[in-house]
Amino acid sequence: MGGEPLLLLALDLAGTCAFGLNGALTALRTVLLDIVGVITLGLITALGGGIIRDVLLGDLPPATFHDLRYLAIAAAGAFIAFLLGRRLDRIAKWILVLDAAGLSVFAVNGASKALDFGIGPVQAVILGAVTAVGGGTLRDVLIGQIPSVLRTGLYAVPALAGASVTVIADALEVYSWPAALVAATACFLLRLAGVRFRLNAPSPPGMRRPA
Amino acid sequence: MGGEPLLLLALDLAGTCAFGLNGALTALRTVLLDIVGVITLGLITALGGGIIRDVLLGDLPPATFHDLRYLAIAAAGAFIAFLLGRRLDRIAKWILVLDAAGLSVFAVNGASKALDFGIGPVQAVILGAVTAVGGGTLRDVLIGQIPSVLRTGLYAVPALAGASVTVIADALEVYSWPAALVAATACFLLRLAGVRFRLNAPSPPGMRRPA
Amino acid sequence: MGGEPLLLLALDLAGTCAFGLNGALTALRTVLLDIVGVITLGLITALGGGIIRDVLLGDLPPATFHDLRYLAIAAAGAFIAFLLGRRLDRIAKWILVLDAAGLSVFAVNGASKALDFGIGPVQAVILGAVTAVGGGTLRDVLIGQIPSVLRTGLYAVPALAGASVTVIADALEVYSWPAALVAATACFLLRLAGVRFRLNAPSPPGMRRPA
Numbered sequence: 235m236g237g238e239p240l241l242l243l244a245l246d247l248a249g250t251c252a253f254g255l256n257g258a259l260t261a262l263r264t265v266l267l268d269i270v271g272v273i274t275l276g277l278i279t280a281l282g283g284g285i286i287r288d289v290l291l292g293d294l295p296p297a298t299f300h301d302l303r304y305l306a307i308a309a310a311g312a313f314i315a316f317l318l319g320r321r322l323d324r325i326a327k328w329i330l331v332l333d334a335a336g337l338s339v340f341a342v343n344g345a346s347k348a349l350d351f352g353i354g355p356v357q358a359v360i361l362g363a364v365t366a367v368g369g370g371t372l373r374d375v376l377i378g379q380i381p382s383v384l385r386t387g388l389y390a391v392p393a394l395a396g397a398s399v400t401v402i403a404d405a406l407e408v409y410s411w412p413a414a415l416v417a418a419t420a421c422f423l424l425r426l427a428g429v430r431f432r433l434n435a436p437s438p439p440g441m442r443r444p445a
Numbered sequence: 446m447g448g449e450p451l452l453l454l455a456l457d458l459a460g461t462c463a464f465g466l467n468g469a470l471t472a473l474r475t476v477l478l479d480i481v482g483v484i485t486l487g488l489i490t491a492l493g494g495g496i497i498r499d500v501l502l503g504d505l506p507p508a509t510f511h512d513l514r515y516l517a518i519a520a521a522g523a524f525i526a527f528l529l530g531r532r533l534d535r536i537a538k539w540i541l542v543l544d545a546a547g548l549s550v551f552a553v554n555g556a557s558k559a560l561d562f563g564i565g566p567v568q569a570v571i572l573g574a575v576t577a578v579g580g581g582t583l584r585d586v587l588i589g590q591i592p593s594v595l596r597t598g599l600y601a602v603p604a605l606a607g608a609s610v611t612v613i614a615d616a617l618e619v620y621s622w623p624a625a626l627v628a629a630t631a632c633f634l635l636r637l638a639g640v641r642f643r644l645n646a647p648s649p650p651g652m653r654r655p656a
Numbered sequence: 657m658g659g660e661p662l663l664l665l666a667l668d669l670a671g672t673c674a675f676g677l678n679g680a681l682t683a684l685r686t687v688l689l690d691i692v693g694v695i696t697l698g699l700i701t702a703l704g705g706g707i708i709r710d711v712l713l714g715d716l717p718p719a720t721f722h723d724l725r726y727l728a729i730a731a732a733g734a735f736i737a738f739l740l741g742r743r744l745d746r747i748a749k750w751i752l753v754l755d756a757a758g759l760s761v762f763a764v765n766g767a768s769k770a771l772d773f774g775i776g777p778v779q780a781v782i783l784g785a786v787t788a789v790g791g792g793t794l795r796d797v798l799i800g801q802i803p804s805v806l807r808t809g810l811y812a813v814p815a816l817a818g819a820s821v822t823v824i825a826d827a828l829e830v831y832s833w834p835a836a837l838v839a840a841t842a843c844f845l846l847r848l849a850g851v852r853f854r855l856n857a858p859s860p861p862g863m864r865r866p867a
Binding site: 500501502503562564565567568571582586589590591592594595596597598601602 | 683687689690691692693696697707711714716717718721722724727797798799800
């Protein structure tokens with residue numbers, strides 16, 4: 235990660251903070267937890283996807299165990315959510331935007347790291363998506379909800395798209411930080427469009443989605 | 446896996462396909478998911494057990510990340526389930542048979558791979574069973590159900606039996622593909638007998654199982 | 657673990673047995689499971705935390721796969737719970753004390769092992785706590801309950817305290833088995849005090865905990 239521009243690092247940290255905040259907010263909204271539970275759930279949401287990716291790549295201990303900045307900023311996000319709680323509802327839109335940034339950077343970085351480890355292209359796309367949605371999936375399982383990634387294509391499809399652009403850029407040998415930004419932007423816009431227009435992936439033939 | 450006969454490979458792929466199909470069908474039956482959710486759940490059911498095994502053995506990235514055939518056939522099974530849905534109820538018996546084949550081959554291959562990594566016999570039996578039931582357990586956790594392996598001995602006992610035969614054959618130095626077939630057949634018949642006669646493992650003294 | 661005194665080993669095994677017993681009792685109390693389910697849940701409760709720690713440290717296969725004593729004593733604890741069931745309610749206090757011993761030794765051993773692998777101090781504290789509460793968390797997820805560690809600070813705070821004392825002793829270069837006993841005792845007393853006086857970590861401002 236040494237040579238990456240500050241912009242990507244800033245996005246990565248912003249995304250981690252947003253994931254931490256979002257995980258903690260989910261905790262506050264769905265189940266009443268004390269501060270330990272709220273911070274724990276924030277950390278798991280923010281760091282879980284990267285940890286699952288690193289376990290699957292065999293890059294252990296996971297990267298987030300080496301770089302304390304991620305742990306710190308995820309905990310900071312969760313702590314803000316714990317303090318402000320429902321008053322954050324007013325800025326819910328901005329949290330959603332930050333969360334989409336996190337999803338995008340995680341998908342691109344996840345796919346890129348998988349390629350660095352010599353993983354094939356299809357698997358790298360999947361690992362990128364796993365990095366992006368893994369933390370939220372752990373969060374949902376822990377609070378007893380069916381993971382968002384299973385219920386709506388809104389999460390997985392943008393992540394798969396961002397990871398795919400990354401892998402294609404790598405195959406064309408044009409992957410560098412501008413390509414990473416393009417890939418992340420594709421994921422970001424797709425995610426926001428999905429939220430805005432309530433897009434969904436196709437449902438099984440003959441079934442209707444619940445309202 | 447180089448020298449193994451086509452028959453074992455075919456069974457392994459058939460089992461993977463059946464697990465993918467079964468996981469996707471479970472998704473369709475219990476919760477309404479879109480195509481991303483159905484395929485995701487099918488993949489996790491089919492590949493999850495092997496991935497857990499490889500994580501525990503430290504053989505990373507997991508084998509399913511090297512061999513795209515498993516990913517492809519698991520996705521194919523899940524996609525068939527997505528397209529046909531409840532119309533597959535008519536061939537439910539055959540899916541159950543394929544699923545039992547998957548359980549059997551996974552248990553035997555899992556135990557055999559664990560022995561290759563120098564794991565002790567008791568642990569190899571456990572890892573074989575984990576390989577066989579791990580994917581279904583992840584599936585059940587993700588859709589908010591208590592895993593089948595906890596609720597009924599019908600899954601774990603045949604898997605433990607198949608893995609045990611594998612480990613015993615290895616200890617007697619007669620393990621080869623015919624022994625693998627015997628071990629898988631033992632698991633397969635036990636599983637089908639369990640389904641047919643509704644066999645169960647003993648319940649706690651003084652308690653009756655729910656109907 | 658070669659040079660550790662018998663006392664620490666005995667506590668570790670006693671804690672493992674208590675965790676196995678406790679996991680199995682939880683299974684019996686919340687859901688009706690057969691013997692396979694009860695033993696499985698006991699094993700996961702007793703060994704899950706250490707396995708998660710070893711996966712994150714990349715020390716694979718996990719230590720519990722090398723040393724059959726842990727597997728055996730966890731299974732023994734679970735089997736006792738299966739046989740005696742609710743009659744164990746009479747000695748519930750003693751099980752709680754053993755369980756607190758397990759939490760304490762797991763937190764200290766987990767943090768100590770993390771330091772041995774060159775993990776930073778903050779991360780070692782977290783890994784110690786993960787070792788202590790990981791098994792119970794897996795158990796709760798598998799039976800569809802929100803993990804205790806999220807619902808009450810009673811578990812995580814003592815584990816974090818015990819792991820912190822361990823890490824501080826290591827930083828001061830005075831870590832040895834007496835320091836380990838001090839760290840474990842700190843966790844143990846905090847846990848028992850928490851249970852006795854129903855202490856809790858702070859709740860979000862403006863919210864009250866459910867009764």
